[in-house]
Amino acid sequence: MTEMRGRRVVEPVEQESTASMVAYRIREAIANGDIAPGSQLLEVDYAAQLGVSRGPLREGLQRLTQEGLLVAHRNRGLFVIEMSPENVADIFVAREAIERAAAAQIHDGDSWAAAMALLEVVDTMATAGAQGDVHRVSEADTLFHQVLVEHAHSPRLTRIHQTLLTETRMCIHAMEHTYQFDERRVGEHREIAESFKRDDPILTDRLLVAHMRDAVERLTGDD
CATH class of the missing domain: 1.20.120.530 (GntR ligand-binding domain-like)
Structure with a gap:
């Protein structure tokens, strides 16, 4: 394997990102029933509750959408999945x-x-x-x-x-x-x-x- 000199091929290890912590907090609230199935997640409200800016919040919510816990409805926003x-x-x-x-x-x-x-x-x-x-x-x-x-x-x-x-x-x-x-x-x-x-x-x-x-x-x- 050829060594790549003078070029960084991996980034330094960082602490857990704010987006990861946002995803964890909201994931747990959903799992515990504190955020009910079918609820809409309003960015302004959750940014204020979590004390974070809209950027990390959106990234955290996107992770939960990729996991399937949230669903995006066009022109309406993000909602917790229903437990049908x-x-x-x-x-x-x-x-x-x-x-x-x-x-x-x-x-x-x-x-x-x-x-x-x-x-x-x-x-x-x-x-x-x-x-x-x-x-x-x-x-x-x-x-x-x-x-x-x-x-x-x-x-x-x-x-x-x-x-x-x-x-x-x-x-x-x-x-x-x-x-x-x-x-x-x-x-x-x-x-x-x-x-x-x-x-x-x-x-x-x-x-x-x-x-x-x-x-x-x-x-x-x-x-």
């Missing part, structure tokens, strides 16, 4: 594909380590459920799937999955009246974790498919 039953089903179609691929990667690697990490999250979920803390149960639910994909050690799967988890959190907040805690949620997650412990890829795949389909039914009220 069709959108919910589509989110879980994508999640199913990502998590099944991640599970296959895990079974080709250290499935025992993944199982131990996942069972720890399941225990947290079970404790929260016993205390009647539905919010903590949902947080543990999301964390379980985040940990699962992270153990595939695929940066691309993890990056795509993060957006899908944000949308899933939106689903839960928007439709929480249809998605209350019951013992099945803990049981389904524990079975998935135990399948990694047994290093049984066929069982893991079957359980993930069933779990995703069941989640769609609960979130859309079709069960």
